[in-house]
Amino acid sequence: MLEFAFKNITRQKSRTILTTLGIIVGIAAIVALSSFAEGINTFFQANMEMTTGKILVQQAGAGGFNTGFSGSDITDEQLQNLKSLDGVEDAVPMSIFISTSGFTPDLIVAGIDPSKGSLLTGKDVKMYKGRGFEETGGESFVMVIGRDLAEKKGWDVSDFVKVKNRDFEIVGVMDRTNNANIDGSAVVHIEDMQDVLGTTTYQMAYVVPEDVRAAETIADNIMNMDDTLSASTSKDMARQSAQVVNQLRLFTFGMGAIAAVVGGLGVLNTMIMAVMERRKEIGAMKAMGATRSKIMVHIISESMAMSLVGGLIGLALGGAGALGLRFATGGSIPATVTPGLAAISVGFAVLLGLAGGAYPAWKASKLDPVEALRYE
Amino acid sequence: MKLEGVNKYYNKGMPSEVHVLKDVNLSIGHGDFVSIMGPSGSGKTTLLDILGCLMKPTGGKVYIDNQDVSTLGDNELAKIRGQKVGFIFQQYNLIPNLTATENVELALRINGKPRDVARSKAVELLKEVGLDHRLNNKPSELSGGEQQRVAIARALSNEPNIILGDEPTGNLDTKSGSTILGLLNKLHKRGYTIVMVTHDPNVSRITHRTVKLRDGEIT
Numbered sequence A: 001m002l003e004f005a006f007k008n009i010t011r012q013k014s015r016t017i018l019t020t021l022g023i024i025v026g027i028a029a030i031v032a033l034s035s036f037a038e039g040i041n042t043f044f045q046a047n048m049e050m051t052t053g054k055i056l057v058q059q060a061g062a063g064g065f066n067t068g069f070s071g072s073d074i075t076d077e078q079l080q081n082l083k084s085l086d087g088v089e090d091a092v093p094m095s096i097f098i099s100t101s102g103f104t105p106d107l108i109v110a111g112i113d114p115s116k117g118s119l120l121t122g123k124d125v126k127m128y129k130g131r132g133f134e135e136t137g138g139e140s141f142v143m144v145i146g147r148d149l150a151e152k153k154g155w156d157v158s159d160f161v162k163v164k165n166r167d168f169e170i171v172g173v174m175d176r177t178n179n180a181n182i183d184g185s186a187v188v189h190i191e192d193m194q195d196v197l198g199t200t201t202y203q204m205a206y207v208v209p210e211d212v213r214a215a216e217t218i219a220d221n222i223m224n225m226d227d228t229l230s231a232s233t234s235k236d237m238a239r240q241s242a243q244v245v246n247q248l249r250l251f252t253f254g255m256g257a258i259a260a261v262v263g264g265l266g267v268l269n270t271m272i273m274a275v276m277e278r279r280k281e282i283g284a285m286k287a288m289g290a291t292r293s294k295i296m297v298h299i300i301s302e303s304m305a306m307s308l309v310g311g312l313i314g315l316a317l318g319g320a321g322a323l324g325l326r327f328a329t330g331g332s333i334p335a336t337v338t339p340g341l342a343a344i345s346v347g348f349a350v351l352l353g354l355a356g357g358a359y360p361a362w363k364a365s366k367l368d369p370v371e372a373l374r375y376e
Numbered sequence B: 001m002k003l004e005g006v007n008k009y010y011n012k013g014m015p016s017e018v019h020v021l022k023d024v025n026l027s028i029g030h031g032d033f034v035s036i037m038g039p040s041g042s043g044k045t046t047l048l049d050i051l052g053c054l055m056k057p058t059g060g061k062v063y064i065d066n067q068d069v070s071t072l073g074d075n076e077l078a079k080i081r082g083q084k085v086g087f088i089f090q091q092y093n094l095i096p097n098l099t100a101t102e103n104v105e106l107a108l109r110i111n112g113k114p115r116d117v118a119r120s121k122a123v124e125l126l127k128e129v130g131l132d133h134r135l136n137n138k139p140s141e142l143s144g145g146e147q148q149r150v151a152i153a154r155a156l157s158n159e160p161n162i163i164l165g166d167e168p169t170g171n172l173d174t175k176s177g178s179t180i181l182g183l184l185n186k187l188h189k190r191g192y193t194i195v196m197v198t199h200d201p202n203v204s205r206i207t208h209r210t211v212k213l214r215d216g217e218i219t
Helices: A002-008 A013-051 A076-083 A114-121 A147-153 A190-197 A212-225 A234-277 A279-288 A292-328 A339-365 A369-373 B044-051 B074-084 B100-110 B115-128 B144-156 B174-189 B201-205
Strands: A055-059 A088-101 A104-112 A127-130 A142-145 A160-163 A166-174 A186-189 A204-209 A229-233 B002-010 B018-027 B033-037 B059-064 B085-088 B162-166 B193-197 B209-214
Touching: A002 A292, A002 B100, A013 A234, A013 A292, A013 A339, A055 A212, A076 A088, A076 A204, A088 A190, A104 A114, A104 A160, A104 A190, A142 A147, A142 A160, A147 A166, A166 A190, A186 A190, A204 A212, A212 A229, A212 A234, A229 A234, A234 A279, A234 A292, A234 A339, A279 A292, A279 A369, A279 B074, A279 B100, A292 A339, A292 B074, B002 B044, B018 B044, B033 B044, B033 B201, B044 B162, B044 B193, B074 B085, B085 B144, B100 B115, B100 B144, B115 B144, B144 B162, B144 B174, B162 B174, B174 B193
Parallel strands: A104 A186, A142 A166, B033 B193, B033 B209, B085 B162, B162 B193
Antiparallel strands: A055 A204, A055 A229, A088 A104, A088 A204, A127 A166, A142 A186, A160 A166, B002 B018, B002 B059
8 A cells, every 4th residue: 555655645746845845854964963973973983093091292272183283382301201200101292284175174294203103003004005104214204195195185106295395205105994094194204294394392292101091190190290281091082072972962863853843743734734635535445445544554654655755865965965074074074874874864754754644644544434525 | 235223313412403314214135226316305325324334323223234233333334345335426536646447456455455466456347347448547537427437446346245326427417327327237237236326317217126215214
């Protein structure tokens, strides 16, 4: 009987379109925002991978990623003080250069000591082409790039990349690590980065504790030792990123609730009108032998069919939105529509149809067949 | 079919109470061809609705195939309508956005027939009523007579014992009306029990028995 339900939704095309529009917009927003929230979560998780067990030290009050870490200047003396703290294995300085295209990051270059690279990545990165970063000790103005960056820019080994009027030669392309921070970035020597930025200081330092369980204590000690510095452990960062992600998820939930009300009311209104207009048909179906439950199933199938169509279109539009968000952030926020999200979104749309169609279906089932047949 | 002491009130106990049927006793045997005649307001349509289990009497008993249906619930009555009764209405009551085939198929699907069986049976019935060239046309593309033939095919779809017609030629011109009556006559010769409400003596002439109703009583 489902095919009859699908036929019925094309009876009043403009009314069906308007009804499904509410569902389409709601589902598209939910899909796009949810995938963005999960993309943010993945971005933060990738960062966590790199910083687990380590302490990020910056100038207190300095800007973050969005300001290119401006205002953070850690001196060599401060770096030595960090290294000399009890329980500290090493303090690895790093500076980052970010160029933007419009509002999105176009190129992210990290300057670090080539011998300390794996301390930050937490893994031995294999090379897709050319030489690894740790093999470039003693060289100047050389660069190793991630695979995603190479593909995005069409760069290859022996190409030259300008970073603030300085040319760097690409000597290696890293193999894909599935960490957007590594795959979408470039690394150069810290001294060359200081040259490019025209400074002798560092934007940040990663303090590596001898025992990761002591990270919180060491962070406190750093701030006690030097109150111009801020020290965050990966736990702190996890807490902060969880807050951001949870707020996004709450926002998405709120959007979902609004979509539920708007979409469900739209379906309810449309189906009430449909039942009123089709009283004679319902009467005829009862005369043919349709029981109350069959009438209810017939009406609810129609509302669920309408919502299913809206849900599928909303899913497609939301997916396009997620792709757009991914593109807008230069790929650093991997907004993706997972199969689970797709299933939940479409399932939610169908539930809206069920909720919106339930009351009109019940009313239709209770129609007196004689009165319905004689209705003018 | 048998009615024993059937009474029907509308708005019983209220100032607008109407006693539509008064102690009606009626027997319709298997294979009968009966017309019910009477002036407007005599209760003909109400009598037909009770015979077809579309409505329950206020008092008295209704038997179909020796089963007392007067106290059955709505769902049980729906099942009896689906299995034993075929309706033909004056205004056809076809579903406007379905083709002729789909209109007949719907009746079969409502009563549990699978899709392919329902489809082929619908086509077969429409060919029987002479509409093999109209299978994919919607009601708006059919003449009144053709629409009524679709309705007859639909009424026959679940192989009912009884066909009930409420002014089946009331909306048709003379020629189309004759075609429909001819079809009903043919069905009767095949053994169907047919009961028709009509105010047209020409229609009642083709039936074998006429039941006359006045002010809710059989005269």
